[in-house]
Structures are given as structure tokens and as C-alpha cells.
Amino acid sequence: MPDSSATGLHTEEHNPALLHHFAEPQQQRDAASLGMWVFLATEVMFFGGLFCAYLIYRRLYFGDFAAASKTINMGLGATNTAVLICSSLTVVLAVWSAQTARRTLLIVSLIITMLLGLAFLGIKGIEYAEKFEEHHVPGASFNFNNVPIPGHPGQYADPHHAQLFFSLYFVMTGLHALHMIIGLGIFLWLLTMAWKGRFTPEWHTPVEIGGLYWHFVDIIWIYLFPLLYLIDRHP
Amino acid sequence: MPEHSSTKSPLKGYFAVWIALLAGTGLTVYAATLDLAPYNAAVALAIATIKATLVALFFMHVWRASEKLTKLVVIAALFFLLLLLGLTMTDYATRLWS
Amino acid sequence: MPSPMPQPERENYLNKHYGVWSWLLTTDHKRIALLYLISITFFFFIGGFFALLIRLELLTPAGDLVQADTYNKLFTMHGMVMVFFFLIPSIPAVLGNFLVPMMVGAKDLAFPRINLLSWYLYIIGGAMMLHCMLTGGVDTGWTFYAPFATNFTNTKIVEAALAIFVAGFSSILTGLNFVVTIHRMRAPGMTWSRLPLFIWAHYATSIIQLLGTPVIAVTIVLVACERALHLGIFDPKLGGDPLLFQHLFWFYSHPAVYIMILPAMGVVTEIIACFSRKRIFGYSFVAFSSIAIAVFGFLVWAHHMFVAGMSVYAALVFSLLSYAVAVPSAIKVFNWTATLYKGSIHYDAPMLYAFGFLGLFTIGGLTGLFLAALGIDVHVTDTYFVVAHFHYIMVGGAVMGYLGGMHFWWPKISGKLYPEGWARLAALIVFVGFNLTFFPQFLLGYMGMPRRYYDYSHMPEFQILNVLSTAGATVLGVGYLLPMIYFLWSMRYGRPAPDNPWNAAGLEWKTPSPPPTFNFEEEPVVTWEAYNYDELDAPHDDAPHKEEVPVAR
Numbered sequence: 001m002p003d004s005s006a007t008g009l010h011t012e013e014h015n016p017a018l019l020h021h022f023a024e025p026q027q028q029r030d031a032a033s034l035g036m037w038v039f040l041a042t043e044v045m046f047f048g049g050l051f052c053a054y055l056i057y058r059r060l061y062f063g064d065f066a067a068a069s070k071t072i073n074m075g076l077g078a079t080n081t082a083v084l085i086c087s088s089l090t091v092v093l094a095v096w097s098a099q100t101a102r103r104t105l106l107i108v109s110l111i112i113t114m115l116l117g118l119a120f121l122g123i124k125g126i127e128y129a130e131k132f133e134e135h136h137v138p139g140a141s142f143n144f145n146n147v148p149i150p151g152h153p154g155q156y157a158d159p160h161h162a163q164l165f166f167s168l169y170f171v172m173t174g175l176h177a178l179h180m181i182i183g184l185g186i187f188l189w190l191l192t193m194a195w196k197g198r199f200t201p202e203w204h205t206p207v208e209i210g211g212l213y214w215h216f217v218d219i220i221w222i223y224l225f226p227l228l229y230l231i232d233r234h235p
Numbered sequence: 236m237p238e239h240s241s242t243k244s245p246l247k248g249y250f251a252v253w254i255a256l257l258a259g260t261g262l263t264v265y266a267a268t269l270d271l272a273p274y275n276a277a278v279a280l281a282i283a284t285i286k287a288t289l290v291a292l293f294f295m296h297v298w299r300a301s302e303k304l305t306k307l308v309v310i311a312a313l314f315f316l317l318l319l320l321g322l323t324m325t326d327y328a329t330r331l332w333s
Numbered sequence: 334m335p336s337p338m339p340q341p342e343r344e345n346y347l348n349k350h351y352g353v354w355s356w357l358l359t360t361d362h363k364r365i366a367l368l369y370l371i372s373i374t375f376f377f378f379i380g381g382f383f384a385l386l387i388r389l390e391l392l393t394p395a396g397d398l399v400q401a402d403t404y405n406k407l408f409t410m411h412g413m414v415m416v417f418f419f420l421i422p423s424i425p426a427v428l429g430n431f432l433v434p435m436m437v438g439a440k441d442l443a444f445p446r447i448n449l450l451s452w453y454l455y456i457i458g459g460a461m462m463l464h465c466m467l468t469g470g471v472d473t474g475w476t477f478y479a480p481f482a483t484n485f486t487n488t489k490i491v492e493a494a495l496a497i498f499v500a501g502f503s504s505i506l507t508g509l510n511f512v513v514t515i516h517r518m519r520a521p522g523m524t525w526s527r528l529p530l531f532i533w534a535h536y537a538t539s540i541i542q543l544l545g546t547p548v549i550a551v552t553i554v555l556v557a558c559e560r561a562l563h564l565g566i567f568d569p570k571l572g573g574d575p576l577l578f579q580h581l582f583w584f585y586s587h588p589a590v591y592i593m594i595l596p597a598m599g600v601v602t603e604i605i606a607c608f609s610r611k612r613i614f615g616y617s618f619v620a621f622s623s624i625a626i627a628v629f630g631f632l633v634w635a636h637h638m639f640v641a642g643m644s645v646y647a648a649l650v651f652s653l654l655s656y657a658v659a660v661p662s663a664i665k666v667f668n669w670t671a672t673l674y675k676g677s678i679h680y681d682a683p684m685l686y687a688f689g690f691l692g693l694f695t696i697g698g699l700t701g702l703f704l705a706a707l708g709i710d711v712h713v714t715d716t717y718f719v720v721a722h723f724h725y726i727m728v729g730g731a732v733m734g735y736l737g738g739m740h741f742w743w744p745k746i747s748g749k750l751y752p753e754g755w756a757r758l759a760a761l762i763v764f765v766g767f768n769l770t771f772f773p774q775f776l777l778g779y780m781g782m783p784r785r786y787y788d789y790s791h792m793p794e795f796q797i798l799n800v801l802s803t804a805g806a807t808v809l810g811v812g813y814l815l816p817m818i819y820f821l822w823s824m825r826y827g828r829p830a831p832d833n834p835w836n837a838a839g840l841e842w843k844t845p846s847p848p849p850t851f852n853f854e855e856e857p858v859v860t861w862e863a864y865n866y867d868e869l870d871a872p873h874d875d876a877p878h879k880e881e882v883p884v885a886r
Contacts, residue, residue, distance in 0.1 A: 021441035021518075021851070031443040031517040037305055038509050038543060041312035046547035048316045049581050053555070053566065055320060056327050056577060074264065081260045089253040092294050096245065139562045160571040167564035171555065215295045219287045225260075226279035230267035234275070304516065315544045318631050322651075323580045326635065330644035 017203050029205050036209040040216045043179075047220055050172050054227065057164050063149035064161035066232035070150060071136060072169065076127045077229040080120050081221065087116035088218045091211045094190075098204035103197060106207070110191045113214070117184050124177055131166070138167045150232050169228050176224060179217045186210045252293045259286045345748065345847040360445035361850055366431035367746070368452050369422060374817065376418040376459060379466075383411035385810060388770075388803040394796050396788030404787035405472035406488070412475025414466075417497050418459055420731055421589060424596035425542075426455070426507055428738045429535050431746060433511055435841040436529050438520025438859060440851040443513040451506035458500030465492040474785065476586070479567030479578035483559040491560050494553045501546045501553075504592075508542030511535050520840070522859035526620075529839055529863050530613060533620040534599025537627035541588040541595075545631070549585035552578065576643055583634035591630040593727055594694070595623055597734025598665055601687045604741050605669050606864040607837040608684035609676025613864050615668045622661035622668075629658045639710045648707055655705035662698050666691065681835070682756035686737030689764045693729025697722060700775065715785075718778025724771045736763065736816060743820060744830030748847040751823040755815065763812035769805025773798035838864050 022028040058065045094109035135143040144159040144166075190210050193199060199207060263282040271278055292298040297305055342348065346363045356364055387407050390398040399407065434442050442448050465471065471493045473482040482490045515528070515536050555566055556578075565571025567578045606613050613619055635643060635651040669691060678684070700722040703709045713719065740760075744750055777798050782789060789795050833842040838861075844853050861868065 019445075021439065021443075021445065023856075027517060031513050034304065034308070034516055035444060035509060035513045037308045038512050041308050042505055042509075042543050042547045044312040044316055045319070045544050046551050048319050049548045049551035049555075049584075051316075052320055052323055052581065053577060056323070056574065057572075059327065060332075061572065074267075078260060078264050082257060085253065085256040085260065088256075088290060088294050089249060092249045093246075096249070138564045158572065160565060163565055164572055167558070167562075167566055171558060175551075175554070212295055215290050219290050222286045222290070223280075223283050226263055226267070226283050230263065230275075230279055232275065233267040234270040235268070311540075312544070315631060319548065319584055322632065322635070323577075323584075325650050326576070326580065326643045326647035328644075329646040 017198075025203065029203075029208075032205045032209055033212075036212045040212065043216060043220075047172070047175070050168065050175070051223075051227075054168050054172070057161075057168070058231070061158070061161035061164065062232075063152060063155065064157040065165045066151075067147045067149045067157035068136075068144065068162040068165035068169075069229060069231035070233065071134065071147070072229055073127055073130060074229050074233065076123050077225050080123050081225045083116050083120045083123070084218045084221050087113045087120070088215055090116065091214045095204070095207050095211045098194075098199045098207045099201055101201050103194065103199075106194050106199065107191065110187055110194055114184055114187050114191070117180055117187070121177060121180055121184075124173065128170075136166050138163045138170065142166070172224055172228065176217065176220055179220070183210075183214050183217055186213060248293060252289050255289060256286050259289075343845055344849060345845060346850045347748070347847050349850050358449070360441070360449055362430050362434050362442045362445065362448055363746075363848065363852075365448050365452050366427050369426040369430060369455070372452075372456060372459060373419050373422050373427065376414050377813075379463075380411050380414035380419055381810060381813065383407050383414070385806060387411060388806040390787055391789075391799045392803045394788070394790040394793045394799075396790075399787065401787055402472055405474075405785070406470040408785060409471050409474050410466050413471070413493060413497070414462065415727075416475055416589070417500050418455075418462060420593040420727055421500075421504055422455060422507070423593070423731065423735045424600060424738060425504075425511070425535060425538055425592070426451075428600065428735070428742060429511060429538075429596060430507070432742065432841055433514055433532060433535055434518065435844065435848065435852050436532050436839060437515060437518055438523050438840050438853070438857040439514060439518035440853070442510045443518055444510050447506050448510050451503040451510070454499050454503035454506070458496045458498075458503065461492055461496035461499065465489045465496060476582060477556070478582075479556070479559070479575045480569065483556055483567050483578075484563070491557050494556050498550055498553045501550050504542050505546045508539035508546075511539040512543065515539075520857045520859055523840075524859075526617070527859055527861070527863050528620075529599075530602040530616070530619050530623070531596075531599035533623045534595045534602070537623040538592050538595045540624075540627045541592050541630060545585040545588040545592075548581055552581040552585075555581075576638065576641055579638050579641055580635065583637045584631070587634040587637060588627070588630040590723070590726060591626055593731040594734075595626060597690060597694075597731045597738075598623065600734045600738035600741070601669065601690050602665075603837075603839070604683045604687040604737055605672050606866065607741070607835050608679045608681060608687070609673050610679075610866045610870055611672055611676045611864070612862070612866060613668065614671035614674075615664075616863065618664050619668050622664040625661035626658060629654070629661065633658055633705075636705050636710070639707055640714050652705055652707045652710075656702065659698065659702055659705075666695055666698075680757070682751075682753060682760050683737045683741035683835075685757055685760035685764075686733050686740065689760065689767075690730055690733040690737065693725050693733060693764075693767065697725030697729055700725065713778055715783055716778035717774040717782045717784055720784050721771045721774035721778060724774070729767055729771070733763070733767075736760075739816065739820070741835070742841070743823070744834045745841055745846045745848070747820070747824055747827070748830050749823045749827030750830045750834065751816075751819050751827060755819045759812055759815035759819075762808060762815065766805050766808030766810075766812045770802050770809050771805070773801045773805075777802075836869060838866060838869055 018025050018028060022031070090109045090113040094106055094113065097103070097106035097109060131137055135141050142159070142163050144157060144162040147157045147162065149155045149157050187210060190207055193206065259282050263279055266278050266282065267275065269275075291309065297309060300306065346361055356368065359365060386399065387404070390396065390404055390407075396404070430442070430448065434440065469489055471477070471486070471488045471490050473486050473488070473490060477490055477494060515532055519528075558564055559566055559568070565573045567573045567575050569575060602613060602619060633651060633655040635647060636655045639648050639652070700718070704713065704719065704722060740751065740756055777795055778784075780795070782792065782795050789799075830846045832844065832846050834846075835842070840853075840857050840859070841848075843857065
């Protein structure tokens with residue numbers, strides 16, 4: 001993420017954002033974009049470890065996972081999915097406005113994106129609070145006794161196995177929320193840069209790669225939603 | 236990445252993808268309430284994959300990325316993810332649980 | 334030595350700026366490489382100190398030097414420090430950092446500030462690890478297996494794991510920088526097929542760093558949660574599966590071995606070509622075998638778990654896949670040998686290390702095949718056979734490569750020549766000391782001595798081999814101290830190095846020693862293939878007659 005305060009620039013009449021060790025702006029843009037893509041690949045593997053644990057335990061303890069999944073609020077989850085999808089739309093609008101030199105639209109899009117991000121975290125907070133009150137947070141006060149397994153009348157979920165579900169639920173959504181918070185930090189920085197009018201159709205790489213990050217976090221959620229909220233929901 | 240297709244505004248496409256994503260979310264919630272056993276999970280994952288692909292292709296611009304390299308990075312990441320899941324499952328799918 | 338004019342002090346990356354902050358806030362990849370060099374040397378000697386104590390304890394059959402739990406901490410901290418704070422950053426973060434931009438003809442890595450950040454992350458992780466060691470250490474073994482590490486041990490496992498987590502991020506950022514630099518920053522004319530094989534090796538290494546490290550990062554997150562909240566993810570009492578930890582751990586930690594060995598292979602390739610004055614035999618095979626090792630490395634992790642209780646069918650699959658890694662490794666060894674064949678071989682210090690690597694890596698690799706074979710593995714797993722095997726790879730391979738590379742590029746890094754006689758002596762001492770330390774361990778393991786025991790008084794016949802091993806460790810220790818001493822000595826008293834003391838091919842030799850801050854005085858344009866030693870050594874019309882034998886000593 002270039003800013004010109006770095007080491008010695010040898011500017012000709014170049015863009016002041018061009019760092020000294022790049023030959024031309026195109027090379028710098030391509031490097032930044034590839035860097036973000038490669039970073040996202042590492043993120044895939046980071047969440048991949050969790051998906052792996054999820055896959056194994058869901059396969060082993062399907063009934064318990066279904067019972068536990070039924071207790072989380074599907075409405076809030078679906079709303080949050082929609083919120084994130086809308087924020088992804090405002091992100092592409094932001095990138096497009098930067099490309100086409102629409103500063104006001106860029107600022108508005110960034111602000112809406114951040115508001116949607118905050119809304120997501122707020123809704124997440126409500127959801128966590130519900131779980132906390134129901135004693136579904138893993139740990140000493142965890143309680144999941146006498147919860148029936150859907151589709152198997154008379155059978156009750158094993159609290160230990162349900163705790164595994166909630167552990168994965170909290171770790172996965174928690175790490176996702178952490179990524180959202182980091183994303184909000186990035187967008188706050190983009191907003192100040194946009195406010196100062198730093199972005200031009202020639203140079204708006206930070207908006208592009210910040211956008212890539214945001215979309216990626218959205219994609220993770222697109223998978224988390226059905227995997228965590230929608231196990232065996234049918235009546 | 237500079238676009239050369241800027242003669243046409245991409246906005247229409249963006250909104251179309253957005254509508255499709257919202258529709259996909261609705262569809263996946265609806266599908267979850269149906270008894271498609273044993274295909275509920277497959278349907279949910281298929282919808283999620285379509286949505287994720289839409290985001291990657293059109294919002295993250297993989298579709299019109301000038302280079303194959305971006306696509307290669309995406310494919311590599313998915314390939315290694317599948318290795319992790321698939322090879323781990325060779326153990327779990329065949330282990331004798333007592 | 335036909336020394337091309339001893340220059341007056343030119344401006345270079347070392348003397349351009351002075352002062353502590355010019356180092357601590359530098360974004361110059363060469364200075365960051367030196368920062369890494371100092372820090373990993375520090376950790377190397379800490380890890381070595383633990384190793385020495387381990388060997389001293391095993392000198393006698395009775396457990397008389399340290400207590401059992403102290404011994405557990407010793408081998409744990411030895412492993413954690415050596416693996417995560419020395420071997421993984423060793424070649425990539427020092428030599429790679431220094432050379433990757435120069436070899437591709439760039440002024441710096443693509444993200445210089447991220448490069449500096451990676452060093453700071455390494456230092457933070459290292460400080461956490463030091464703090465952990467000083468306040469009690471960890472006794473789980475470097476693999477910190479669940480459920481012992483997650484539910485039972487009372488030592489500081491969370492702090493150690495988080496230290497590894499932070500150091501892991503540093504490793505990811507290094508890999509990220511390399512991949513982007515190699516793709517985006519190559520000089521005009523530097524096509525993929527003209528890249529030095531060192532670069533190919535580092536590209537493959539970066540793939541592993543990028544795609545493997547995140548998995549252990551998330552595993553560490555799970556371990557920390559498990560310790561804090563007792564979730565049960567790895568606890569069989571609560572429905573969890575301890576083997577899941579091993580799967581996730583080895584998904585990173587097996588490929589991590591290739592993070593250590595691949596860069597060493599890159600170094601050795603450069604050295605062998607230079608000191609046999611030949612093009613590398615089968616360039617593209619060597620290049621693609623690096624990538625193949627990186628990819629195959631991800632397919633074999635469960636061979637560490639054959640006796641852990643995983644499914645036999647999976648064990649069969651992983652056993653078969655493990656053999657596959659031998660193919661690209663063997664391709665490399667064959668190609669190096671073929672390069673040597675009829676080469677004009679010079680026995681300078683770097684080449685001695687390269688020879689050491691060649692032999693020791695081959696032994697380490699072949700004994701790896703023993704362990705990949707299910708039937709043998711069941712017998713020798715968790716014995717000294719395994720210990721010897723992976724030390725042949727990690728020390729005989731990676732550290733030999735690292736030392737060879739340090740000698741090869743030291744004139745470029747420091748601008749000074751080290752004393753060649755001492756260097757050859759040190760290489761010999763390291764080779765002898767290494768074999769004396771670890772070859773007896775193959776025998777011990779095959780005879781059934783288990784690893785991680787501090788007391789073998791029920792088997793006193795193991796003592797002779799253990800004494801040999803301890804003696805070897807002492808020799809090895811001397812061998813490792815020597816280069817440090819004469820490298821430091823050479824910085825002050827060494828003769829100034831010419832720009833290309835080995836008459837080697839490669840862009841890094843076409844710039845002054847030590848290089849200027851932006852590496853090249855003018856942007857290089859590459860018009861030649863890598864390792865064009867035949868052209869370099871051909872009596873040129875335009876070259877003011879270079880000697881027939883270019884590296885005269």
C-alpha cells in the first residue's frame with residue numbers, strides 16, 4: 001500500500017505514489033494486486049483448517065450438530081448475509097467511482113460499506129448475546145441438556161458434541177468478525193485517503209485491493225451461513 | 236487493472252450480480268426448509284459455491300482479469316484446500332470407530 | 334587471485350547510512366537480510382546450547398545431569414527454537430532476502446516495508462519464545478501434540494504456540510514478498526527459463542510458506558481456545574479427536590521440512606554450477622522438480638502418524654504418496670551429479686559444503702524412504718533412527734546448504750574475503766562432526782533406543798554409540814563456531830572482495846561488492862541463459878584476457 005513518505009523517491013514527472021523500486025505505475029499496481037490475491041490464498045488455507053475440523057465433526061456427530069444449529073437464529077444469519085452482499089455491492093461501486101473519478105460517490109460508497117459492516121457486527125453481537133443467555137457458549141457454564149435431535153423423536157443431543165459445534169461456530173464466526181473489524185480499519189483509511197482526494201483514475205490501487213479483501217470476507221460468510229445456520233432445518 | 240471495456244458502464248452487471256446474490260440467499264434459506272435428504276447439504280453448498288463464484292468473477296473481477304495469473308492463484312488456493320480436506324478424509328472415512 | 338582493482342570506498346548499502354535507526358527502520362532488503370542473519374544466529378546458538386545439554390545428559394546411561402522434566406524441556410525448546418526460529422527463516426530470510434531481488438535484477442523486494450514488518454514479527458515471536466524459555470519452557474516436544482499439550486501439561490504451551498504463530502506470520506510475509514517479486518520485478522530479458530535455480534527453489538519454498546503456514550496458525554488458535562475454555566476439539570473425553578490435531582499440525586509441519594531443504598537445494602545448485610564451471614544439467618528438470626517437491630510435500634503428511642491410530646487404508650495411501658516425493662528429490666541429485674561429471678571442479682569452501690550436502694541429503698532422503706514404508710516405520714518410529722533421519726535432512730541438508738551459501742555469497746554481502754584455509758578446515762570439521770554425531774544414532778535407533786528418553790540405564794550397551802554421538806556434537810559445535818569467528822574477523826581484517834571473486838554467473842555478481850543501495854548501478858538487461866559458464870570461461874576477444882582457469886587460488 002504505497003504512500004510517498006517512504007524511502008527516496010526518484011521522481012521524474014511521475015505519479016508521486018510511485019515507489020522508488022518500481023519501474024512504472026503499472027508494475028506497482030500489478031504487484032499490489034498480486035500481493036493481495038496471494039494473501040487471500042493464505043486466508044483460504046487459514047479458514048480451511050477450520051472447515052476441515054467442521055467437516056470431520058459434522059460427519060461424526062450429524063444429529064448433534066443439527067440440533068445445535070437449530071438453536072441459532074437463522075433470521076439474523078440470513079439478514080447478515082444480505083447485509084454483507086449489499087456491502088459488496090457498495091464496494092464495487094466505490095472501485096468504479098474511483099476508476100471514473102467520482103469522488104463524492106466514492107466517499108458515499110465507502111461510508112455505506114462501513115455502515116453495513118458495522119451493522120453486520122451489531123447483528124452478530126445480538127446473536128452472540130442470545131447464545132450467551134442460553135448458556136450455549138462453550139466453557140464452564142455450557143448447558144445443552146435435553147435438546148431433541150431433529151428427525152429422531154425421543155433422542156437427545158449429546159452436550160459434548162453440541163459443544164463441539166458451538167466451539168466451531170464461535171471460532172469461525174469470531175475469526176470472520178475479526179476479519180470484518182480489520183476490513184473496517186482498512187476502509188477507514190481508504191475513506192480518509194478518498195476525502196483528501198488522493199485517488200485518481202490512474203492511481204486507486206488501495207481501493208481495488210481493499211475491495212478484494214472485503215469481497216473475500218464476504219465469500220467466507222457465504223459459506224459459513226449455510227454450514228453453520230442451515231444444518232437440517234426442515235421441520 | 237485498467238479496463239478497456241469502459242465504453243460500456245459495468246454498473247448494470249454489478250446490480251444484476253447483486254440481485255442474483257440476494258436471490259441465492261433467499262433460495263438457500265428456502266431450500267433448507269425442504270426435506271431433500273440426503274441432498275440438503277449438497278444443495279446448500281452448490282448455492283454457496285455459485286454465489287461465491289459470482290462474487291469472485293464479477294465483483295473481484297477475476298472474469299476480466301487481463302492475466303491468467305490471478306486465476307492461477309485462485310485455482311491453486313482451492314486445489315490445496317481440497318488436498319487438506321480430501322486427504323484428511325481418507326483417514327476419517329475409513330477409520331474404524333469403536 | 335586476479336583481483337580487479339582494489340577500489341576506493343564506493344558508496345554501498347553498508348556505508349550509505351549510519352546509526353541504529355538506519356538499520357532498525359531500513360526497508361533495504363539487504364540490510365533486513367543482515368538483521369535476520371544476526372537474529373537467527375542468536376537463536377541458532379541458543380538451540381545449539383540445548384542440544385549440547387541433551388548430548389551431555391546422554392553421555393552416561395543414568396539420568397544424572399538433569400531431571401526428567403528438565404530433559405523434556407530441553408529437547409522441546411531445542412526443537413522449537415531450531416525449527417521455527419532458525420531453520421525456517423535461515424536461508425529464505427537471510428540469503429533469499431539478500432539475493433532474490435538481485436538475482437531477478439530488481440532494486441528491492443516488491444513490498445519493502447512488509448519485509449521489515451516480517452522481521453519485526455520474527456523478533457516479537459522470538460522475544461515471546463525467549464520469555465517462555467526463561468520462565469519455565471515447554472515440555473511437550475516441539476510437536477506439542479494434543480491432548481497432552483491441550484489438556485494436561487502445566488508448562489507454558491500457549492505462549493510458545495503464540496510465539497510460533499507470530500513467527501509464522503513473518504514467514505508468510507517473506508513468502509508473499511518472494512512470489513510477488515519473482516512474478517513482477519524481473520529485469521528486462523529475465524525470462525522464467527533464465528532464472529537462477531535458486532529463484533525457482535525460493536518460489537517453491539514460498540508456495541509452501543504461503544499455503545501451509547496458515548493451517549498451523551489456525552491450529553494454534555484452536556489449541557489456545559482449547560487451553561482457555563476446554564472446548565474438547567482435541568479431547569477424546571468430550572468427543573474430540575486428538576488425531577485431528579496431528580493432521581492439521583503435519584499438514585504444515587511436513588511441508589515445512591521442504592521450507593528448510595528447498596532453499597538449500599537452490600544454494601547447492603548455484604554452488605555446483607559455479608565450481609564445476611558447467612551449465613546445470615537438465616535446467617528445466619531441476620526447476621520443475623522444485624515445484625514438484627513443494628506440491629508433493631503436501632500429499633504425504635500422515636506418514637508421521639502411522640502408529641498414532643489412523644486408518645490403515647489412509648496409512649497405505651500416505652505411504653504410497655510418500656514415495657512420490659523421492660522422485661523429484663532424486664531428479665535433483667542425479668542432475669547435480671551429472672553437472673559434476675566432467676566438470677572442472679574446484680574445491681573451494683562453498684563447494685565442500687555442497688559436497689557435504691549432496692552426500693548427507695542423499696542419506697537423509699533414502700532413510701526417509703525406510704520410514705515411508707509402513708512395515709519398517711512401525712518398528713523404528715519414535716526411535717533414534719527417526720532422529721538421525723531428520724537431522725541428516727535438516728542439519729546435514731539445510732544447515733550445510735546454509736553454510737555453503739553463506740561462504741559463497743559472503744564476499745558479496747560483506748565486501749570482504751574470508752580466510753579460505755580456515756573455511757575449508759571448518760567445512761571438514763562440520764562434516765566429520767556431523768557424521769560422528771548422527772550416524773551412531775541410526776544404529777542406536779535400529780537397535781531400538783527410543784527417542785526422548787533421558788535415562789537408558791536398563792540398556793547400558795547403548796553407551797558406546799551415545800559417547801561417540803556426544804563427542805561428535807562437540808566437534809560439530811567447534812565447526813559451527815569457526816565460521817562465525819572468521820566471518821566476524823573478515824569484516825574488519827579481511828581483504829576487500831572483488832565484485833565477482835568466483836567468476837560466477839548470475840546478476841548478483843555483476844554489481845559491486847557490497848552492492849549499492851538499489852543493487853545495480855544501471856538497470857540490468859539480461860541476454861544470456863543462466864549458468865553460462867561455458868561462455869564465461871571461453872577466451873573472449875573483448876575480455877582483457879581472463880585466465881584459462883578462472884578461479885585461481
